[in-house]
Every structure is written in C-alpha cells, then in structure tokens.
Amino acid sequence: VWLPPPGDGADAELLAGLSAAGIQVRVLRGAQEPPGAHLLDLVSIMDTLRVSCPWDREQTHASLVRYLLEEAYEAVETVEDGDPASLCEELGDVLLQVLFHARIAAERAAVEGGFTIDDVADTLAAKLIRRHPHVFGSTAVSSAADVNRNWEEIKKAERSQRSAAAGGGAPSVLDGVPFGQPALSLAAQLQRRAERAGMPGDSFAASDPPGDGAAGEIGEELMRVVARAQATGLDPEFELRAAARRFAERVRSWERSGG
Known part of the structure; x- marks a missing residue:
C-alpha cells in the first residue's frame, strides 16, 4: 500500500x-485539505510570535492601528495597479493584522472585552448568514437591488437592537459610521445614509456655510461635489485618487522633460 x-x-x-x-x-x-486549512498554521505562528518575539510582545491594539490602515491602503493600491500577485501578499498583511488583534484580545477575560480568533470568525459567520436571508433563509429576491434593500433593513434592525441594549436614545441612520475614515469617504457614506433615510438631496450641503469664510465655503462645495459624484454612480474617493494618480504622472512627465 x-x-x-x-x-x-x-x-x-x-x-x-x-x-x-x-x-x-x-x-x-x-x-x-479543505480551503482555509492553512489558516490554522497562521494562528499557531501568531501565538509563537506573541510569546517569543520582543517586538510582538509589546504591541497593543492602539500601537497596531497605523499598520492596519497602512496595510489596507497598500492592498487598495495593488487593486488600482491591476497587480493580482501583489494583492495576494498584501491581503496576507491585512490578515496578519486581524490575527494580531485577535491574539492580543485573547489575553483578556471575556468580561473585560476579551475574544479569540474563533469569536471573530463566529461573529462574522453569524452576520453573513443573518444578512443573506435570500441565501440561507426563505427570503426571495430578484436582483442585486433587492439584496441591497434587504441588507439596509437588516442593518437598521441591528442598530435598533444595539441602541436598546445599550440603553441609548432613538437609533440614528448614522450609527456605526466611522468618522476616522478619509474625509471624502466619510462625506459619501454620510450622504448615502441620509439618502436612505429619505433626506432630500438638496440638503446635503448647507445653503449658508459656517461663519469661517472661504474654508467653510470650500467644505460645503466639496460636499456638493460628493453629491454630484454619487448621483452619477461614481465613488468620489476613487475618482479623486484616480485624478491624483494622473496628476502624479504629469509631475513625473514634467520632471523627465527637464522642468
């Protein structure tokens, strides 16, 4: 044999x-081997690093935030460059951050907010199943638009449940929006949420800018540009990044020509 x-x-x-x-x-x-089997190797390696590497031992959730952002942006860049081989590597770097944060959290008791990588996986699995009733339940859909509508309704119900559990006031459509994201992405997400709540589109920018002169006027004008982009189905963050790349190439071309 x-x-x-x-x-x-x-x-x-x-x-x-x-x-x-x-x-x-x-x-x-x-x-x-089933897909994902090698993730167990990564969990083991992360456990070893946390114990044996002086640098890894010193890290905290706060100290790793910059790396989480940097790795995410580097992954985005490989997508924009059309470089799938590099995307594989950069996604690994993003995954490392997930494993690292989960490993640090596992050192706390559950009553102190601790959790494990399995808790992360279980939470995500439950969310995916809950938000896809047309796949895992009996809800019928006929288009991606139906899926989006169901998704928003489910998220709205989740926000209400979280607000009630926390003893807070009435839930807002803006609950859960991360204000630490880039300004254009933030403006776009706020406008999308407001639109879904039924807020008139002409209210997305203030008719009377705040009393700080040109700065306030520019900010409101940018809000209007974001609204224009979204009205035509464009992502303002992506479009500005694309324009920035074109500008960078013009700068390099100008440098090559001798200035």
Whole structure:
C-alpha cells in the first residue's frame, strides 16, 4: 500500500517496475485539505510570535492601528495597479493584522472585552448568514437591488437592537459610521445614509456655510461635489485618487522633460 502526499500523482515508472517484479501495489490517495486549512498554521505562528518575539510582545491594539490602515491602503493600491500577485501578499498583511488583534484580545477575560480568533470568525459567520436571508433563509429576491434593500433593513434592525441594549436614545441612520475614515469617504457614506433615510438631496450641503469664510465655503462645495459624484454612480474617493494618480504622472512627465 502506497500513500502518496495529497494532490501528488502516483509515480507511474515506479508502479510499472513493481508490477513487473510481481509486486502488486494499491494506491490510496489522501483527501485534499479543505480551503482555509492553512489558516490554522497562521494562528499557531501568531501565538509563537506573541510569546517569543520582543517586538510582538509589546504591541497593543492602539500601537497596531497605523499598520492596519497602512496595510489596507497598500492592498487598495495593488487593486488600482491591476497587480493580482501583489494583492495576494498584501491581503496576507491585512490578515496578519486581524490575527494580531485577535491574539492580543485573547489575553483578556471575556468580561473585560476579551475574544479569540474563533469569536471573530463566529461573529462574522453569524452576520453573513443573518444578512443573506435570500441565501440561507426563505427570503426571495430578484436582483442585486433587492439584496441591497434587504441588507439596509437588516442593518437598521441591528442598530435598533444595539441602541436598546445599550440603553441609548432613538437609533440614528448614522450609527456605526466611522468618522476616522478619509474625509471624502466619510462625506459619501454620510450622504448615502441620509439618502436612505429619505433626506432630500438638496440638503446635503448647507445653503449658508459656517461663519469661517472661504474654508467653510470650500467644505460645503466639496460636499456638493460628493453629491454630484454619487448621483452619477461614481465613488468620489476613487475618482479623486484616480485624478491624483494622473496628476502624479504629469509631475513625473514634467520632471523627465527637464522642468
């Protein structure tokens, strides 16, 4: 009996030689590893690093925030560059941040806000199932637009539940919007939420800018530009990034020409 490694083919020449010698061989192929099996290796490596590496031992959630942002932006850049090979590596760097934060959190008791990487996975799995009733439940949809509408209704119900559990006031459509994101992305997300709540589009920018002169007027004008972009189905953050890249190329071209 020969047990070749999973995924490897049997050595035809060796089998032929054994057969010619009158030796019968039965090949039993091992099962393929399920997708995600190698993630267990990463969890083990992260455990080792947290204990054995002086730098890794000192890190906290706060100290890792900059890396979480940097790695996410680097992954975005590979998408914009159309570089799938580099995207694979950069997604690994993003995954490292998830594993790192979960490993740090596992050092706290649950009553102190601690959690494990399995808690992260379980929470995500439950959310995906809850927000896809058309896949895992009996809800019927006929288009991506139906999916989006259901998604928003489910998120609205989740916000209400969180607000009630926290003993807060009435939930807002803006609950959960991260104000630490880039300004254009923030403006776009706020406008999308306001639109879904039924707020008139002409209210997205103040008719009377705040009393800080040109700065206030520019800010409100940018809000109007964001509204124009979204009205035409464009992402203002993406469009500005694309324009910035074009500008960078013009600068390089100007430099190459001698200035």
